[in-house]
Each structure stands twice: as C-alpha cells, then as structure tokens.
Amino acid sequence: MSTPVWTTLVDCEELHTALGRPEVVVVDCRFALPDPDAGEAAWQRSHVPGARYAHLDRDLSGPHAPGKGRHPWPSASAFADTLAGWGVDADHQVVAYDDGDGAFAARLWCLLRAAGFARVAVLDGGWARWQALGLPVTGDQPVPAPVVVRSLSWRMPPLEAAGVQAHLASGGLLVDARAGERFRGEVEPIDRVAGHVPGAVNRPYAQNLRDGRFKPAAELRREFESLLGARGAGEMVAMCGSGVTACHHLLAMAHAGLEGARLYGGSWSGWIEDPARPVATGA
Template sequence: MPNYTTLVTPEALKALLASDPAGIRIFDARHDLGDHEAGRRAYNTGHIPGALFLDHETDLCSPRTGRNGRHPLPDRAAFAALIQAQGVGPQTQVIIYDASSGPFAAHLWWMLRWIGHANVAVLDGGWQAWRSAGYAVETQSQPLAAAGAHPKDLPASLVGTVDAAAVQANIPLQRFTILDARAGNRYRGEVEPMDPVAGHIPGALNRPNSENQAADGRFKPATTLRAEFESVLGERNPGDIVHQCGSGITACHNLLAMEIAGLTGSRLYPGSWSEWCSDPVRPVATGA
C-alpha cells in the first residue's frame, strides 16, 4: 500500500478502502467554530464508511485557562494514547477530512505528525469531493475507544513548535518569521470576530490560508503554491517560518500547503493570536 503524507484524492481513498481496509483509519474532523455541535451532527447524518469522529473542542483540545488560547494542545502522551486506542499503529495509513476546505483536517494532520506518525494525509476536497464523486456513505456511528495507559516512549515529533515566550523574544531579533494565516482584514486589525483584541504580532507577514485552494476546493498544484509562498516569504528559509492564526488551526492549513509545495520544515505557534492577545503586556501591530 502506498504511503500518503500530505494529500490523498477521493479516488485513491476509495481504492484503499477496497484493497486494505484494515490498514487505514479515517477520521472525520468536521467542525464549526460558531456551532460546536455541528460537526457531530454532520457525522451522525452521514460519513465516509468506517470513519471515526474527533471533536476539536474536546478530543483535540486541553482545558482553557483564558491565557492559553482558544484551542490549546492536549497533553502529547494523552493524545497519542487516544489515537492508539482507535487502532492506529506505526504503519497505519491515517486519512482525515472535514467540510470546511481543510483547516480542521490539516490541524489533525499536524497533530498526528506532532506525536510522530508519518503516514497521515488530508482528503483533498474533503467531504464535498467524496460526495460529489458519488462514493459510499454510512450513518452508523463508530464510537471512539477509550484511551488506555499513556505510552511510555513516544516517537520523536515530526514537527516543531514555538511558544509565546519565544515569539516575544524574537520580535527585536527576527531570527524567525511569523506567517499569519488569518484573513487580511483580521491581520490588519480592521475587524476581529473571534478574539478581544484586533491586530497582529509585530513583524508577522500575512498569507490567508483561503488562498491555498482553487475554486473546486482542492489544493492548488505544488508549483503554484511554491511560487505564491515564495512571493510572500522572499528568500527566507522554510525552517525559519513559524505559522500562526487565531487559535492554531488554520495555521496548519498553511503549514500543509508549504509541505505540498516542497517548502518543508516550518513550525507552528500553537497558541496563536488568541493566546498572544490574552496578555495585555504583549505588543500588538495593526495595518499592513
């Protein structure tokens, strides 16, 4: 079975389900930031056969303190135990989809890489592409298995992160560059629908994640993505890029797009703007 590490087409997923269903695990990551029950309702209405539902507000998030952002990462070992309980072993091919052009699927893709799992890919075009192809859907709910003991030895993470302290220390030094995935009007501080403060981290550049896909909801070709990211980043090394958004979710869409483009090695600031702006001492920039 081929290994998919960034994207998989609906056609390829259908073939995997037919040829080696025991070798894959599908996760439904549908979510709505304005209606936290929408993903579960959508899953119960219909999902890709065998898919398990993971909730971004519970399964994929740790408790919020008011200072750690809207989607703080769970404990790494606890998350690994949850994933392993669902039958994911070192060689399992994991496929993830959502119905929102990919940010929630990309976030879970990044989280699997965070716990050292390499064979994980996002369904290109998501739920809509699967349905448009006329492929099978089931409504029978697949319950999550309860996580057992935390694994003693986790594989090394395949991705890098930075925290708020590192971001703040970097502002005068600019040893790495923050790439903000939010819409331009949020980056500029003209509007802020989700967080109490508008603006962006000083020195950050802007690349809205909505620009990563074509009109059909599929990711643009790798060569197109590479040219577009390089037009924003200039000569900067991909390893010197740190992705940020509102709460660490859509930033992963940019991170995935860069991986597709062959611009590998960039990192994530998981707390993102919602964590950054929770401390009034941290500086805020506005405008372009």
C-alpha cells in the same frame, strides 16, 4: 494492491479504492465554531465508511492554560489516549477530512506529524468533493480494533509567545493565516482585541486553495518561496487565531516540498492574553 503511502494530500478517488483495508484509518474532523456539536451530529448522520470522529475541542485540543489560546495544543499523553480510542498507531495510514476548506483536518495532520507519524494525509476537497463524486457514505459508526496506548512525545511542539518574540528578533518570518480584515484589525468577530503581532505578515490560508482544492504543489512552492524570500522553510512560523487554520499553511508547504516551518500554538488568542504584549493594526 500495495500499501498506500500518503503524506500530505490524497484524492477522493484514491481513498475510495483503499477503503476497507485494515491499515487505512479515516478520521472525520468536521466542526463549526458557532456550534461545536454540529460536526459530530453530521458525522452521526453520514460519513465516509469507517470514519472515526475527531472533535476539535475534545480530541484535537487540550484544556485552557495561560497563554495557550482558544484551542490549546493537547498533552502528548491525552493525544495518545485519543489515538488508542480510534484504534490508530504508527503502522496505520491516516486520512483526515472535514466539510470546509481542510483547516480542521490539517490540525489533525499537524498533530500526527508533530508526534512523528509519517503516513498521514488530508483528503483533498474533503466531504464536499466526496459527496459530489457520489462515493459511498454510511451512518454506521465503526468499532475500532483496540490498540495498546504507546508512549508519545512531541518531536516538534508548537512555539509559545516568548519563542515567537525571539524568532522575530532573529529575523525569522511570522505568517498570520487569518483573513486580511482581521489581520489589519478592521473587524474581529471572535477575539476581544483586533490586530496582529507586530512584525507578522499576512497570507490568508484560503490562498492555498482553488475551487475547494489545494493548488498544485509547484504553484504553492512558488508562492511560499516568494513569501520566504532568502529564508528557508525552517525560518517560518505560522499563526492564526488559535493555532488551527495556521496548520493549513504547514500542510500546504509540506505538499510543496517545503518542510520545517513551525506553529505558534497560542496564536492571536494566546498573544492577547497578556495585555502587556504589543498589538499592531493596518497592513
């Protein structure tokens, strides 16, 4: 069997055939915002064989800093240590999954891509589809083979608020991945201020999915090209509440062959940390 190369999405059936190969590393990213320990507890009970666990707060985020929002981007050195603990280096094929719509797994995908990893993918349909297909699960926790901690740097780090303001001023596109009612400021269940960044447009990340899986690449390409208009993919910045679900857009675009969009790391929760920044409501 040839070495698998998956760079955006992988089907459950394809991953199943590759399980146990030393170059394939699976990472369970299940997480629940209301109960931060629930995902890890679920992983301890049952997971895809060999899967390491990635905790959104502990492994896929860094400590809070001004303007960085609820889930700050981790430092390169901290993320390198996390990868070493999982036994992951650039020679591995990484597959991430969660039990929702792929947003937490997409955060890991985005981190690895920003660090220069090419062979990283999200399991299409995630844990729900894996179970629905009756594929093997286990409660055994893997003992990763140690790897040397390699120097790691962010090749495409997230933008900060000043960069987003400059992006908008130059005619760039800012796409907010939150649900429409949050974007419009009608409800705000998480952050202290409701609304959106003036000049942003709304595309809820759930629009990338159909029946729990990503839409076909050609369909996603048409939808994002309609959103971009005359702009190229590199002229788009994605944001959300804290820089997590926006990664879903970057993954969907890459799957559609539209590379180069950036992430606003602090997103809405970082934007509103400065009360002097303007807030818009409505469509």
